[in-house]
Amino acid sequence: MKLTILGGGGFRVPLVYGALLADRGEGRVTRVVLHDLDAGRMSAVARVLAEQAADVPDAPEVSVTTDLDEAVRGADFVFSAIRVGGLAGRAADERVALAEGVLGQETVGAGGIAYGLRTVPVAVDIARRVARLAPDAWVINFTNPAGLVTEAMSRTLGDRVIGICDSPVGLGRRVARALGADAGADTFVDYVGLNHLGWVRGLRVDGRDELPRLLADRALLGSFEEGRLFGADWLQSLGAIPNEYLHYYYFNRETVRAYQDAELTRGAFLHRQQDRFYARAGNPGVSALKAWDETRAEREATYMSENRDTAGAGEREEEDLSGGYEKVALALMRAVARDERTTLILNVPNRGTVAALDADAVVEVPCTVDAHGARPVAVGPLPAHATGLVVSVKAVEREVLAAAASGSRATAVKAFALHPLVDSVNVARRLVDGYRAAHPQLAYLG
Ligand code: G6P
Numbered sequence: 001m002k003l004t005i006l007g008g009g010g011f012r013v014p015l016v017y018g019a020l021l022a023d024r025g026e027g028r029v030t031r032v033v034l035h036d037l038d039a040g041r042m043s044a045v046a047r048v049l050a051e052q053a054a055d056v057p058d059a060p061e062v063s064v065t066t067d068l069d070e071a072v073r074g075a076d077f078v079f080s081a082i083r084v085g086g087l088a089g090r091a092a093d094e095r096v097a098l099a100e101g102v103l104g105q106e107t108v109g110a111g112g113i114a115y116g117l118r119t120v121p122v123a124v125d126i127a128r129r130v131a132r133l134a135p136d137a138w139v140i141n142f143t144n145p146a147g148l149v150t151e152a153m154s155r156t157l158g159d160r161v162i163g164i165c166d167s168p169v170g171l172g173r174r175v176a177r178a179l180g181a182d183a184g185a186d187t188f189v190d191y192v193g194l195n196h197l198g199w200v201r202g203l204r205v206d207g208r209d210e211l212p213r214l215l216a217d218r219a220l221l222g223s224f225e226e227g228r229l230f231g232a233d234w235l236q237s238l239g240a241i242p243n244e245y246l247h248y249y250y251f252n253r254e255t256v257r258a259y260q261d262a263e264l265t266r267g268a269f270l271h272r273q274q275d276r277f278y279a280r281a282g283n284p285g286v287s288a289l290k291a292w293d294e295t296r297a298e299r300e301a302t303y304m305s306e307n308r309d310t311a312g313a314g315e316r317e318e319e320d321l322s323g324g325y326e327k328v329a330l331a332l333m334r335a336v337a338r339d340e341r342t343t344l345i346l347n348v349p350n351r352g353t354v355a356a357l358d359a360d361a362v363v364e365v366p367c368t369v370d371a372h373g374a375r376p377v378a379v380g381p382l383p384a385h386a387t388g389l390v391v392s393v394k395a396v397e398r399e400v401l402a403a404a405a406s407g408s409r410a411t412a413v414k415a416f417a418l419h420p421l422v423d424s425v426n427v428a429r430r431l432v433d434g435y436r437a438a439h440p441q442l443a444y445l446g
């Protein structure tokens, strides 16, 4: 079975390969093709993979190419994990937004819109090539902003593209752990929303909802990451546990201020960190795997550190450090390739799951997965506060898709201006100008 990884020079590729190495089952991936525009980064990552595979018998064979069509042709699975504009682009997304006093996070607010505007045209091109060269392939989209990018690709690929994110999985795991839910029990996480904009509304263990017990217990609420980030009072008011990315909405003023005051924004920090890693990993005198592992540990320890600082939430827990990014991808691939029916929280077309959204809107919900793909599990209605945010943000995503298709500057302005975290149409206009000046990929906005 052939797996193609787009963005094959990306930093998290060794996580995926590590999961493949651990998979000894029938029908596993035997060939991995990395594709990247940057051959240097890709060969550094290939060195890490070679070290990972050193002592593993029958390790999946790895090849690299900078030719997209060659990479895609005949693939059974395509992981798309690209970053248009690189981490320098992410840092520019943050800088332009923060200069206007609004959030520049890579997936939330102005930063997410800018990132979406330059990623959607590339993602659509990939989708068209896959449809032509590997029509039976399943595409697993990792590329952020994941919900929006999955929706863009689904217009060409239909249900053959499935978006993934590890944050709902991590949240479900932490809630279950706080409740002492037995790992062997039948646990269902009632999670619903859009990518990076969802809520756990219930946790059914052997059919009984245990979430009320968590919400009633302030000590338990203080015992896990989201509990500390949002605080027991706010979680009790909401009656649900939000995805960590909702911290940017509920505590917007504080998170914007923390990002403005930070010595380096997240994108700038990672940019510097990864430049060092790729330089080190290209040096034949050092272990690329060791360099990667040290860099990964630092990245994980500092994840959302500004948010945790503003909330006084302290350090991340040891067991939360590895989010499970690769595990979701592998679980999805196995369920599809081997027809092993399972339930995973994924980004798929709504099809009536969330009543306030149309059928094609990509949502993030629990899905039943098997050889036929992923189908959303019916969920109860969203509370009004969640409906409000989800509908607003989906409307913004639709404007981003429309702007990417038409090249209309006015539509791009509309996307920024309608976002709940952008507080003036004038700010939106300046953001479009600022982002156009910062990103050559946005020259298409006339
Ligand atoms: C979480 C998010 C991902 C994001 C990752 C890394 O897992 O769900 O979408 O890519 O964190 O974030 P970082 O800030 O380290 O790039």
Ligand code: MN
Pocket (backbone or CB within 6 Å): 146, 164, 165, 166, 167, 196
């Ligand atoms: Mn994510």
